[in-house]
Amino acid sequence: MNKTLLACTLLLGGSAVAHADPLSAWNDTAAKQSIEQWVQNATKEGSATFIPQDKRYVVFDNDGTLWPEAPLTFQIQFIVDEIKRQAPEHPEWKKDPLINAVLTNDLKTVAKAGDKGLIKLLTMTHTGITTEEFDKRVADWLVSHKDKRFGCSYDQMGYQPMRQLLDYLRDNGFKTWIISGGGIDFMRVMSQKMYGIPPEQVVGSFALGEFSLTDNGTQIRKTMNGAFNDDAANKPVAIHLFMGQRPVAAFGNSDGDLQMLQYTAANPDYKTFGLLVHHTDAEREYAYDSHPPASGKLVNALTEAKAKGWTVVDMKQDWKTVFDPAVCKVK
Amino acid sequence: MNKTLLACTLLLGGSAVAHADPLSAWNDTAAKQSIEQWVQNATKEGSATFIPQDKRYVVFDNDGTLWPEAPLTFQIQFIVDEIKRQAPEHPEWKKDPLINAVLTNDLKTVAKAGDKGLIKLLTMTHTGITTEEFDKRVADWLVSHKDKRFGCSYDQMGYQPMRQLLDYLRDNGFKTWIISGGGIDFMRVMSQKMYGIPPEQVVGSFALGEFSLTDNGTQIRKTMNGAFNDDAANKPVAIHLFMGQRPVAAFGNSDGDLQMLQYTAANPDYKTFGLLVHHTDAEREYAYDSHPPASGKLVNALTEAKAKGWTVVDMKQDWKTVFDPAVCKVK
Secondary structure (H helix, E strand, C coil): CCHHHHHHHHHCCCHHHHCCCCCCCECCCHHHHHHHHHHHHHHCCCCCCCCCHHHCEEEECCECCCECCCCCCHHHHHHHHHHHHHHHHCHHHHHCHHHHHHHCCCHHHHHHCHHHHHHHHHHHHHCCCEHHHHHHHHHHHHHHCCCCCCCCCHHHCCCHHHHHHHHHHHHCCCEEEEEEEEEHHHHHCCHHHHHCCCHHHEEEEECCCEEEEECCEEEEECCCCCCECCCCCHHHHHHHHHCCCCCCEEEECCHHHHHHHHHHHCCCCCCCEEEEEECECCCCCCECCCCCCCCCCCCHHHHHHHHHCCEEEEHHHHECCCCCCCCCCCC | CCHHHHHHHHHCCCHHHHCCCCCCCECCCHHHHHHHHHHHHHHCCCCCCCCCHHHCEEEECCECCCECCCCCCHHHHHHHHHHHHHHHHCHHHHHCHHHHHHHCCCHHHHHHCHHHHHHHHHHHHHCCCEHHHHHHHHHHHHHHCCCCCCCCCHHHCCCHHHHHHHHHHHHCCCEEEEEEEEEHHHHHCCHHHHHCCCHHHEEEEECCCEEEEECCEEEEECCCCCCECCCCCHHHHHHHHHCCCCCCEEEECCHHHHHHHHHHHCCCCCCCEEEEEECECCCCCCECCCCCCCCCCCCHHHHHHHHHCCEEEEHHHHECCCCCCCCCCCC
16 A cells, blocks of 8 residues: 555545444344345345335344243243242242242243243233333443353344444434333333344333322332233234334244244235244253254244245344353353 | 525525514514524524424314314314215114204204213214225315315315424424324324325324224224323323323313423423414404403413413514415305
8 A cells, every 4th residue: 555545545544444343243144145235235226126215114033033032031030030039028928829939940830830920920020110110220230230141241242243234224324123022111121232222113012101109209000001012923014013114124032033024024015024043052052943853933034035035034144153252151 | 686696596596585574474473483583492402492403393283283183173073974875774873862962063062961961973984994985084084174264175274374384394403393282083084185294193083993904904993992081181291102202392271281281391401492372363263262251272372382482473563374375265
């Protein structure tokens, strides 16, 4: 490089910076190329595949798509930790078989209690308090607990390739949304910091609050009234309710995301993009939902991905890193 | 003006343009001044009243605040017109006293049927069809019906001062939301064009859809499942659910907006703004909710406005124009 060129490069901010790969945590495989190709097509003005900026709405599942869902989904881990934290004030809880199972890490008994058991535990930990108090409890939990295997806090466990993908899409004029089975209030505590997604673009399972005046202001208390489970066929319903238009891309990892992917793929106006994260990396994360043989949570969506041309990310092959290596290390 | 100054002025785009009053449809009274003062304070960096841009969320009621709600709310007018449009295919409807009352403009009988009657009419006109079909019916209704008194279509009837206010707030970095008792899908058909507000920032009464696959794609059918009436104490609940943070300003016109104003005023972090539109102009629009004596839909909120220092807009005194005079004319 001659001196003049060097001076210009420094003045202009450096070509190395300008050309830094925004998806550097992805290996240069077909998965990465399919993303880049679709974004280039969607943003190329005048082309048949161009999508106007006010239609560039893209939706992401959270658990298993943006952060792990093993060995327990992190919100279930929060429930377990919350019950343990409050247990000393409630000696009577030990007599309750379900709560005692939580306190003694007997997860088999908890799993056996099914949806009814889950609703009981959700009610104990997610209702009867104000929205502000709930947010505080989640924030306190995040700073006081770490994932046992990776040694980092849960809000440091966003997948690095997916966080880069969110940035890359936003830099190309897309509006990024979370459409998840996780609790809407739970996710909103961390979504801005973890993913750069503001609260109103985070949609999850929800129940209606109860508003009241207090001596020094107003409050909304959390209840289970009108509980809505934002999973499977309810995901497109939630997208319509909260977002009010059909997405142009959808990113998921399980059969619970299938309808969201179908709803997106059937967008009558634009060439859409679908992607499934396939958990194939036991060493750096977890391996499950192997196919074939069909098993686990990702069966029908994987079959449909082949028919519809959705991208399937093989975590082991397609991701250069899984977590930010500076903070999360495999033990 | 000397020649050099003139040249500079032309080069810089013209001082006349730069200084055009963004609230020109408002008279220069205390109401307008209170708005301008609050916006100046909220956007003055380094001041004690500064509000960071990512917290500048402001909420507006729709019926009676952004457009009229007389002689019927426009959504009720849509229901009446829809039933009349479909009646030729349903001769049996004439035998139903409630529907027959709609068909014969016997609004007293309709009013007497109360909430139960309204739910029946809502179910007839707002459910059993896909969201796309519903949107089309609303759009068709907008182009084929005009307000009898003002001679313009309903989506031309946004109050000019309030449309200017929405622009003015957005130009100052505020994110504008509608929080209305009106139907969420109904309002979203017209909100972008009328108010510059995208669908996801329009919140209203809603019910859950039903997703299904079809031969040529997917659909969401409208139902009355989980119906939520976005009024009064439900408005703060909806704000928390959809927006996920407390507003810094709220604009309404009735007691149904009181809790939204209270919830906003109790924002612990910022100096907030509250405003009520008071319908005092029988000549250019409608006069109702006069006070004293207490009457109609605006009673408690008007009393609380005085105690809390909320701005009360006297439409007759404070607004230079009500509608865009080029399209809506009093007959």
